[in-house]
Amino acid sequence: MSDRFEPVIIGFTCNWCSYRAADLAGTSRIKYPPNVRLIRLMCTGRLDPTFVLKAFSEGADGVLIAGCHPGECHYLEQNYKALRRYQLMTRTLAQFGIVPERLRLTWASAAEGARFAEEIATMVEEVRQVGPLNWPTRPVPRVEQASGGAA
């Protein structure tokens, strides 16, 4: 297998549209890179920035958020909240040294299997250009031996 960098991307999809777009892409045998690992949420409104930070800190190289087109949200307008959070997250993550290419928000209705697959392919390429993130793991307290060990 080629040794080129294969980014790991966590995708958050919405149960009513982008998750179904992924299904449709699958059923219509559309090929797209396997780098994205999808997590289903009821709505992109459910996306908590903590999830994005968790993904990056656990080793993801990119995070994709895919929701319904504005105005078509199954819950009427909750994708607007996802949009606002995305815009604030991009600004904050920049100060952590995480470039905008690593966090992507896209809209894909249940019928847009092809478009969703294309969106994933583009993102995989972009993150491949940007390179691995390799966020260091979280320090774990070292448990001292009970006896008076060396300082």
Add this chain to the structure above:
Amino acid sequence: MSKPKFAMYWASACGGCEIAVLNIDEKILDLDANFEVAFWPAAMDVKYKEVEAMDDESILVTLFNGSIRTDENEHMAHLLRRKSKLLVAFGSCANEGCIPGLANLSPREGIFECAYTSPSTENPDHLRPRSAWQAPEGTLTLTPLQSVVRTLDQVVEVDYHVPGCPPESHQIAAVLDVLIAVVKGEAELPPKGAVLGAGDSTVCDECTRKRDIKRISKLSRIQELPMLNTEDCLLEQGLMCSGPATRSGCNSRCPNVGAPCIGCYGAAPGVLDQGARLMTAIASVVDEKEPAAIDKVLDGLPDPAGTFYRFSLAHSLLRANRAALAEKP
């Protein structure tokens, strides 16, 4: 039976926690009556050597404030963990890294760059403090700074947490009462890992300002809001306030005097990342739908990371800027 030992130590800290403990006023006598202060650099002349000579777990309770910035801080954390039965992360520095934790937003090298080449510094031969330096009379050592600030529980097991910058004196007094009751056998020890001296909601719970449904159309800075009134919620008047995502317990000190809450009591119970809570709370109530209009409102926050993680950067999920983390110790 001699009194149980009490210790208070400060790692990378400012001494505010010590003053807050002294500010429990008369209750300091209860401390003296029920405990033998074994080690307290701010107020007692006990030296490190003497602490190392103590038996393990001979100190009943150690209030450890200050974050882990240098090797010495870490060494003392391990030492006091060994010597103390109960190690309490006391104050925001030990719990979340506090304001000095903001140094994690840029590589450690920047600290030396700024400090030792500032406009008021005459440093023609570019001297830098070094971990070991050969003086004519002998080698002098300085504990080196680590690449990023860490919190106490990222270095050693912590038994209890007392948040706040500094913890409010009435809360410290309450924690002291619990300790005294435990010592006298009148009360059980709280569950390990418990947060003491704080409420279980957020600052808004104790804030006396009127609150309404939040819809933010503009975020301004305090100097742009001379007409802030004392009745309504500051956030609703367009001033960024960290109250909604900051743990209660301080009786909403700052908002009650017209200043915004800056988040010093850390995250609400069970919350992993205080900054993320503030980010999502503010973003969700921005009253715009078009990306450009949303951006215009968000421009009211010139420093998002600094605002959302003012006190909890070192304990957040990401902990630091990528470049800072990448710097080898």
Add this chain to the structure above:
Amino acid sequence: MQRITIDPLTRLEGHGKIEIFLDDAGDVANAYLQVPELRGFERFCVGRPVEEMPVLTNRICGVCPEAHHMAAAKAADAVYGVTPPPAAKKLRELLYSAFFFADHTTHFFILGGPDFIMGPDTPVAERNILGVIRKVGLEIGGKVIQARKYGHTTVEIIGGRKVHPCTAVPGGMTKAISEDERKEIEKMGRWAVEFGQFALQVFHDMVLGNPEYLALILGDAYTHKTYYMGLVDANNKVNFYDGKVRIVGPDGTLHGMYAPNDYTDWIAERVEPWSYLKFPYLKKVGWKGFADGAESGVYMATPLSRLNVSDGMATRWPRPNMRSSSPPWASRPIAAWPSTGRA
């Protein structure tokens, strides 16, 4: 070369350790006061909004956060080119003075002071606040606690919190004080004046009254003939909040006077490889090592130096029957004062 290490320094704010090298005869060859602490405020304040400086920089020191709070607020005023309204200026001045009273009570009875109240020969374990209370008794100990309580309560009323105040913002203060609050502050203030005289009395009886201490203080160990720097108001009286910075030489002659924002013309900081802390000195005199005297740029910016550079306090003692002789510092700069404390 024999070596004595004092690690850590205690009963002060901040970290420090002293390395003393003794020559073969056992005399001190050299001594180094090393500060092993550096948090990088100069670096991480870059990029933060200017109006947050008062609440970020006050975390430089938890014992004197009010000082950094005010300095940052005044700097922010200057950035916006605004002068706070008179009421705000008075509130800031009152907060600063209350802090000065509370902080000095802390220093006098808890930090540096115990060395003198308990005496240099008392065992180490006793030389602290708990020892002081045991020695002077609960009655006086209670007064000390009361003094600190009043000082910090005033800071809390004006500054919002006892430690790390939050009400100074660019252009003024976020909160005024009510008439009741003013009355309460006045009540505490009057009590504090009493306490001040009591503390002076304690100092006279326990320290100046004890020939052994007097010899120690006036001895050369504590005598530093250096430059003195302090803030003075328009008629050259001590002021804590505002005014010009006045510098006098070891012999009392005027070295210079400048507005605080011109400090880089007068002060420079020296870097030493064995301490994170830098060493400020008078630029115009120059760095001549850690030495006293008129040629060395080393200067003192302490309560003593405030008195040496000024014509006394701006306010007079309320009770005329204070000992008639004018305070000793009236004629020439006092060189001898225990300058422990500020590392």
Add this chain to the structure above:
Amino acid sequence: MEKVEGYVGNYTVTIKKKPRYVDEDVCTGCGICVEKCPVLVVDDKFEAGIGYRKAIYWPFAQAVPNLPVLDPDTCTYYIGGKGGCKACEKFCPTVPNSILFDQKEQRVTLNVGNIILATGWDLFDARRIPQYGYGRLANVFTNLELERMCNAAGPTGGKVVLRDGQTAPRTVAIVHCVGSRDRNYNRHCSAICCMQSLKTAHLVKERTGAEVYNFYIDIRTPGKEYDEFYQRVLDDGVHFVRGKVAEVTDIPFDPAEASRNEAGTLYVQVEDTLAGLQRRIPVDMVVLSAGLEPRRDSAAVGKTFGIACSTSGWFIEKHAKMDPIATMTEGVFVAGCAGGPKDIPASVSQGAAAAARVLNYIRQGELALEPVRASVLEEQCSGCRICNGLCPFNAISFVEERKVTEINAALCQGCGTCVAACPAGAIQGSGFSNEQVMAQIEGLLRNFAREPEVV
């Protein structure tokens, strides 16, 4: 309907009942008052403006309750406040008198379990297309006016006549898709105007024997026996011109055309797309098949009932295909054209379906909810009210006394937006909880071999 509070099974509805000025309990519906009332008023509601009614009148024959109502705007008793006439009161045989001139507006509160919104539709105002001349050219009618004309009980007794009320038209033009399928007005197809136009063509042909021209874009006959009816109308000899009418004018193109036709003839300018040529057809009468539009107040009504309107204004159903009569708010249903244009059979079946759903709830007495819900940890909620404005389903409400927020499980749809927004982490989702999602993230990234960095 002024205010709706509560939730499914527990709605409190406040209704503003306008005064009828007739005592419902006493009036027998004899109609003498209507007979005696001297004031004649143009009825632009039921009679579509081509018929009259009295100041006191029946809204329409099958009105429920079947009682007259007095119109204060046109009754002389109220005009100028002089209290004149009172003929209806004089002749009313009931004791006590049914006419109550000073009856006041009432607030009625009802406790109901479910709500069915069958608020219907508005007719597209044909005046908005000036080139068709409705309201300017006398003999241009709307489909609703023709409906009343063809009705035997209507103002013309079923005879199709021109605006003068006597002369029967010799040639009639029927224009389809007026204000529908049109980017400038309504993009949607109003579903019923094709069939209605065919019916009008058939009736006009049958009653007047006139030459009838139907101008259409597509003939849409989706229902049972609909296309057969279309074939029959074709057999009647109705002319079908495929093209969108550009203009209806009474000005002849040139003197030659003027001489060929009488004054007052209307010329219909159209491009016949099948024949591929421009045509100007002289007719006596033009009937505009105006489309269906959402009620003007649908946005406000939607807000009152906590349901949403789509961008075009129709109420949004829970699911376009699988659940067309429920809405996102549990317990509120939509039936008929309020949800979108449809014909009578569809409206009737939706009405029945909505009633059946409601009966289901009433019989069961309890409600099966989707498992995914949000709930507030009361002791952790600080009452900061960040979440209060985030729920389009009004499931989030603020309890003023306890200064905390509450989520109504019946209304919550489980989208989780408030769970993700709560700054205090005080709102938990029963499904897709933080722990579950975080575990998935860790799981998905675990094989990404990285030991924890023990420093």
